Amino acid sequence: MKDGSNDTIEEAHWASDYRMLGSVLNNEPQGLMARLEVEVPGWRSAEPGQFALLQAGSSRCFLARAVSVADEVGARVSFLIAPVGEGTRELCALNGGDMVWVVGPLGRGFDxxxxxxxxxxxxxxxxxxxxxxxxxxxxxxxxxxxxxxxxPVGEGPGGxxxxxxxxxxxxxxxxxxxxxxxxxxxxxxxxxxxxxxxxxxxxxxxxxxxxxxxxxxxxxxxxxxxxxxxxxxxxxxxxxxxxxxxxxxxxxxxxxxLETGMACGVGSCHGCLITLADGSDARVCKDGPVFLGEAVFGG
Amino acid sequence: MVDLSVQLGPLRLDHPVINASGTMEIFELAETFGPHVLERPPVAAYVSKTVTLKPRAGNPPPRILETAGGMINAIGLSGPGLDVFVKEDLPRLLGLPCPLIISIGGFSTGEYEVIAGRLQEALEQLVGEGWIERAGLELNISCPNVHSGCASIGSDTHETGELVKTIRKRWPGLLVVKLTPNVADIAAVGRAAVSAGADAIAAVNTYKGLVVDRVSLRPYLGNITGGLSGPAIKPLALRSVYELFDAVEAPIIGMGGIATVEDVLEFMSCGALVVAVGSAGFRDPGLAGVLAHQLAVALDTRGLTRAGLLGLAHRPV
CATH class of the missing domain: 3.40.50.80 (Nucleotide-binding domain of ferredoxin-NADP reductase (FNR) module)
Incomplete structure (x- = not known):
């Protein structure tokens, strides 16, 4: 599917130092969500609570979607995705062997x-x-x-x-x-x-x-x-x-x-700004997505 | 392989792909992706987010939304202001291995003048005489998301000419003027800027637009209106670059929906000497570097040189 105004992402599968091209190993429905397991060459281990920007290789959407890392075993990364809009529906519909763009892991996770x-x-x-x-x-x-x-080996109970x-x-x-x-x-x-x-x-x-x-x-x-x-x-x-x-x-x-609409996921676009309880601003993508409760909601 | 280096006024660029102002925070990228971002930036020149005289909070959220073939934003020139930029960002940015283009925005001619003056002093201090080959200035007279100054200057040929004339008198380095497409005749504004002394024209900034929340049926963005970008605006932007190429002698930095190497070829054919990646860089922060590489391949494949490609759309088949 291609027309003059669409990008030619399918023809140009060029990964950069920033965006990796993963391939779907498995897509398993989990209730209304999909568990997408992706092999991501070059994946760096994630902290829990970090996310990745995902975009189906043949996406009709312009931007990637921010999705939490649900699990990882080496470069096999799992995402649990709810089909809430066009981009996530595309991701939930991917099959084994399909390509998916991956930027990540991103953000600050749980301590x-x-x-x-x-x-x-x-x-x-x-x-x-x-x-x-x-x-x-x-x-x-x-x-x-x-x-x-x-x-330690040899030590008795109640160490x-x-x-x-x-x-x-x-x-x-x-x-x-x-x-x-x-x-x-x-x-x-x-x-x-x-x-x-x-x-x-x-x-x-x-x-x-x-x-x-x-x-x-x-x-x-x-x-x-x-x-x-x-x-x-x-x-x-x-x-x-x-x-x-x-x-x-x-x-x-x-x-x-926290979850907000995001464009870049890396702190460039200033689009996902929230105002914290003390009146200061924070970007959910870079300063979060994990925040202390009092920072967000106040004391 | 084709030599992609390009001279933009006094700045030497290794290749003709840079970023659009406000779409790439290079230090944030380095924190996420590692020091290679600063050692080998994907862009041939780094264009800063627009620097304003005073700190600015920007617009209330929500500030962005994806649209058909693109996105809309209403960030509103948020930033820490000139003092912080000069003290904290400028010295680090001058450490990049590529030239720097500092985008500045003001709410009056006087503000642009003050910012340019302070930047010049700081550059002389930090770099010495050779600063002119390291750093240039981009006058943002085209942000659609602030309610005075900026785009109201860029929508008027006379005000544009006066501002550029004023800055030209005191700024000896590269002077780029970034135009708004939200005007009846962008070529006229470009002509006014160039005849007042601009060295180059950047075109285009975003198209003023509005999105409606599907549930409330009210404007979605906190600022009501925003700036549309992405592939959806590419034919509009190409038309502007095409008209500007006929209207001015100065080099054009073309942008507006560039996402693939085909887009780069099209912008260059219409008249862009240099191109800038904007919102497509949000899905791949390394896109500019990828496009530069692909451009070399594409020129080679087609047996074209960059000089042969520049303005090709204006020549008979």
Missing amino acids: VDALVISRGRAVIVAGGAGVAPFPLLLARMARRHRALFSR PQASTLEVLVLLGFRDALQAEASTLLREVAALACESGLRCRVEVAIEDGLRGPAEKVTDLLIRHLRSGDRVAVCGPTPMAEAVWSICASKPDVRAWFS
Whole structure:
């Protein structure tokens, strides 16, 4: 498909030092979302919470889309994508062997140590498509936990640093279909448990068809304790509600992964600006997308 | 391989592909992609985001939206202002291995004059006499997203001529004037700029437009209107470059929707000596370098030289 006004992206598959050309290994539906697994030659390991700009190789859209890195094994990178507009629909429709442009990883992610090295629990709170960054976060928390707390060979039980860390994963979805987006995260949670991280997943479904009609904020109200460290991603109303719950308990720190419309993803265009609680401006792409709750919402 | 180097006034460019002002923050790119960005920039000259006299917050969000074949923005010349630019950015930018073109914007002739004067002093101090071969000035008289100065100057041939004359008197280096396409006769504004002493014309800035939010049916952008860019505007921009090439002797920096090497060939054929990548660089920050490489291949393949390509569209078949 080509006309005079369209670019000739299909003819000119020239990767630069900045934009890589990945090839789709697998596209697996997870409820309403797609888990796109892409082989990206040249991929540098991502921090959890970082994102990439993705654009289908034969895209009819002008700009790439910012998508959280959901998981990675070397250069095999997974993205969980909700088809919310034209660009994401193109990405969700890709098949094995299709090409996809990738710029990334980009942005500032979650501080794994702040979540793992804590006297309280680590709580992950995700709503809907906000589940996307958390498989990688949980995998990295498990890895870091192992590095910090696994006993050296030959040392008896109750070694010098016994871990008290417990990870609580609270997820909220509209219905059972949307909840299937948690498949990858549940797989990672099972692996994390096997590796010795105490980890529990709870899911709230809003439609109430197969159980109580609950929101993820109901779960959070039930479980949140002072001293907890919280990582959040989800729609703005949910994030605001989560913040007010967190702010009501003493000594709770919460980090939020934010989403805005973005053009460049690297701090060039100044398009994704938000105003922080102290009145200063921040670019979601470069200064975020992960921000401390008080920086975004105020004290 | 074809020699792509080009002389733009006193500036020597390794190839004819640069960035459009406000679309590339080179230090941000270096933070993300590594020091090679500063050692081997993808652009042959780096054009800064427009520097204003005072710090400016810019326009309220939302500021950008994708449109059919392009995007619209209403950033509004946000930036830390001249003092911070001179102190923090200028010394680092002069460390780049390519020439620098400093885009400046003002809300009166006096503001442009003050900025140009301060920049000249700073360049003399930082580089010495040879600064003229390292750095040039681009007068942004075409930003559609501020409510006074700037584009209101560039929409008027007389005001354009007066501003350029004033700056020309005190600025000995390369003087580029960036034109707005939101005028009835862009060639007339170009002529006014060149006869007042501009060394080169950059064309075009974005087209003033508006997008409506599909849910609220109200204007989407915080600023109501914005500037349209991307492949959607390419035929409009090509027409402007074509007309300017007939109207002025000065070299033209062509831009407006350049995303592929075919676009580069078209702009050069219409009369652009140098081309600039704008919003297409948002999806590939290395695009300018890719296009330069592809241009060399394309010229070779077609048996063309850059001199033969320049203005080809104006010559009979």
